[in-house]
Amino acid sequence: GGLAKRIIPCLDVKDGRTVKGVNFVDLRDAGDPVELAWQYSQQGADELVFLDITATHERRKTMVELVKAVARQVNIPFTIGGGINEIADADILLNAGADKISINSAAVRSPELVNELANAFGKQFVVVAVDTKNINGKNLVHLNGGRIPTDIETKKWIKEVEERGAGEILLTSMDHDGTKGGFDNTLLKKINDSISIPLIASGGAGSEQHFIDVFKLTNVDAALAASVFHYGEILIPDLKAKLKKENIEVRF
Amino acid sequence: EGKKTGIISYGAGNIFSLTAALERQNIPFGMIYSPEEFDQYDRYIIPGVGHAGAAMQKLEESRMIEKIKSTSKPVLGICVGMQLLTDFSEEGNAHLLSIAPLRTRHFDETLQIKVPHTGWNKVCSQFENELFNDIKDGTYFYFVHSYFIEFNPTFTLAFADYGVKFSAALKKNNFYGVQFHPEKSGEAGEKILKNFSEL
Numbered sequence: 001g002g003l004a005k006r007i008i009p010c011l012d013v014k015d016g017r018t019v020k021g022v023n024f025v026d027l028r029d030a031g032d033p034v035e036l037a038w039q040y041s042q043q044g045a046d047e048l049v050f051l052d053i054t055a056t057h058e059r060r061k062t063m064v065e066l067v068k069a070v071a072r073q074v075n076i077p078f079t080i081g082g083g084i085n086e087i088a089d090a091d092i093l094l095n096a097g098a099d100k101i102s103i104n105s106a107a108v109r110s111p112e113l114v115n116e117l118a119n120a121f122g123k124q125f126v127v128v129a130v131d132t133k134n135i136n137g138k139n140l141v142h143l144n145g146g147r148i149p150t151d152i153e154t155k156k157w158i159k160e161v162e163e164r165g166a167g168e169i170l171l172t173s174m175d176h177d178g179t180k181g182g183f184d185n186t187l188l189k190k191i192n193d194s195i196s197i198p199l200i201a202s203g204g205a206g207s208e209q210h211f212i213d214v215f216k217l218t219n220v221d222a223a224l225a226a227s228v229f230h231y232g233e234i235l236i237p238d239l240k241a242k243l244k245k246e247n248i249e250v251r252f
Numbered sequence: 253e254g255k256k257t258g259i260i261s262y263g264a265g266n267i268f269s270l271t272a273a274l275e276r277q278n279i280p281f282g283m284i285y286s287p288e289e290f291d292q293y294d295r296y297i298i299p300g301v302g303h304a305g306a307a308m309q310k311l312e313e314s315r316m317i318e319k320i321k322s323t324s325k326p327v328l329g330i331c332v333g334m335q336l337l338t339d340f341s342e343e344g345n346a347h348l349l350s351i352a353p354l355r356t357r358h359f360d361e362t363l364q365i366k367v368p369h370t371g372w373n374k375v376c377s378q379f380e381n382e383l384f385n386d387i388k389d390g391t392y393f394y395f396v397h398s399y400f401i402e403f404n405p406t407f408t409l410a411f412a413d414y415g416v417k418f419s420a421a422l423k424k425n426n427f428y429g430v431q432f433h434p435e436k437s438g439e440a441g442e443k444i445l446k447n448f449s450e451l
Contacts, residue, residue, distance in 0.1 A: 002374040002413040004392055041438070046372055072272045077394055077436045097268035099396070099436065122302045124368045124396045167368050196361075198370045221371065251372040251392040 004251040005215050005243065006046035006222035007236060008200060009229040011036060013082075014053050016062040034069045040229070041076045043236040046251055048074070049102065049170070049224060052082035059083055064096045071097025079127055081170075086113070087120055094121060102127040102170060105143045108150060108157075111164060118165025123197075128166040130158060132187070133174040139187060146174035155191060162195050169195065170224065172202040180206025180228070182213060189218040200224050208234060208242045215248045257281040257449055258293030260333075262307075262314040267299050270330070273435035277442050279449040290319045295451065300332030304356060304399065305344025307332050321349060326451045327427045331397060334422065334429025343399050352407050352424040356399050363415035368398045373412045375420040375432070381409050383421060383428055385447045391440045393420065393432035400431065 012019045017031040037048050050070070052063050060083070067080055080093050081102030090101045107114050107128050117126045131142045132154040139154035158169055171191060173184035183204045192199045198221040201214050205225035214223050228234040240250045257274065259267060261283045274281045281297075284290060298320070300307045311317055320327065329337050336348050341356035348356070359367045372392040377384055393412075400418040403411055409428070412420040421430045428448065434441035 003369070004372045004374075006371050068268070071269050072275070075273065075276070075436065075438050075442060077396075077433075094266045095268060097266065097272065099269070124301075124370065124398070168370060196366050197368070198366050221366065 001249050003221075004046065004249050005220075006200075007044075007211070007239060007250070008047045008049055008222050008224040009040050009045050009236075010049040010051060010202070010224050010226045011230075012051050012053055012226065013066060015056065015058075016054075016066055019053070033066060034073055037070050037074045037078065040236070041074050044240055044252065045076065045236055047076060047222070048078040050078060050080050050082075051102075052080065054083070060089065060092070064092055067093055067096035067098050079170075081127070081129055087116055090117055090121060090125070094125065100125055100127050100168070102129045104129040104131065107161060108141060108143060108152065111160065114161050114164040114166055118167070123165045123167035126166050127168045127170055127200075128158075128161040129170040129172065130154060130161075131172050131174055142174055146172075146177070154187070155194060158191055158195060162197055166197060168198045168200065168221075170200040170202055173204060176204030177202070179204055182206065182210040183218075183223065185214055185217040188214065188220055192218050192220050198222065205234075208239050211239060212243060212246050212248065215243065216246070256293050256295075258284040258290065258296045260284050260296055260298045260311075260314075260316060260320070262310045262316060266301065269433075270297070270299055270435045273442055273445055274449075277446050277449070279445060284316070285314075287315050287319045290316075290323070293325070295326040295448070296320070296323065296328070297448075298327065298329040298333035298336060300330065300334075300336060302332060303343055304332050304335045304341040304348065305346030307336060308346050308348055311336065311349075317349065321351065324426055326448065328448045329427070329429040330435075331431060331433060334431055335399060335401060337422070337424070337427055337429050338401055341399060351427050352404075352422060352429075354401050354404055354407060354419070354422070356401050358399050359415065365415035368396055369400070369414050370396045372437075373414060373420075373432070375410050375412050377410045378405075378408050381423065382451060383423070383430075383444060383447050384410060385443075387440055387443055387447075393430075393434070393437040393441060395420075395432045397431060401429075 077099040
């Protein structure tokens, strides 16, 4: 071994502010994504994902300002997702200090975007986020946060974007997301065994045991969660201590 | 007035995070865009992300190769900037600066590992050295790369293990290189930058 499993808090950002409430102690401003990011980095988060859900025309400007502010103050890597539709969007974010960008619906609409981004910036910069839902026994890719179904089979799609140059996959199970009943370990294992780029598990984290399970049962590279971290239900130092006790390699 | 670090700006990738890390550590720095600007600085950082062959081509176009090769001041190559110090990279079959007689290779598909090597990997020192001063052996640093520099008992300062034992850091005379990203490796990474600035 030597490569640690990563723990990744995900922050939803709207108009430059985090939208889900956060009840950390000692936070001057619970809505400030930069302060939150800094706090998580101090607690031992390995990486951060910011999901921009701003719908206004001003979105690009606020996103770039946010990325710069985070890069100035936070000393761990971070990914920006949401609203990235073309090379120019990614270029601005890269130059503002983002380590990776995540694309989702845009990749489904025009799969060549994955190739273009990988060629322009290197595959390590390109995360493809996939929202999946089980419909009549089939795992199908969904768009717009799981609201719009497609007829694209999830595993096939992930293999395709890997070949096109994705450097990492962020897989969210819409069936598990929000349930706090655990990650979709069956699907995650199936996907993880079929690809040779890193896989981030997302959707369903409710307890420390769920993180132990996802790493032990699927061997994914990273696990992402939002509310359990934001509401302090799981503290990252405690979680990492638990994982270590279970012989799962984590960074301290 | 502290010693000043010059960042060799040859157009290879984003350096916002690097300059931000230097600012957080109060390390004075400036940008070098032409060979004429080299003499103002006491030490140099060669950043780099992306493709080693393309980076070497940009470095050639910037006319800075001779300045780099002839300097006796401390130099730190980061990621692809470190790979540039070697003879050759399998990425684009590119001939590089040949400062250290080493090769940059692709992670072999038969190793059954995921590529790019992405995440925090344990780094172990090969020698007591000034770059890793006050950094505990076995500290994790953040890596993201598909090519690596082979382990070498003479030039490898610190190694990492990912399917194969490779150079996480190397040293040849006044030239240092790190494969990981110190600007993204938490406090330990910032300490590396601090240590380099005090050489």
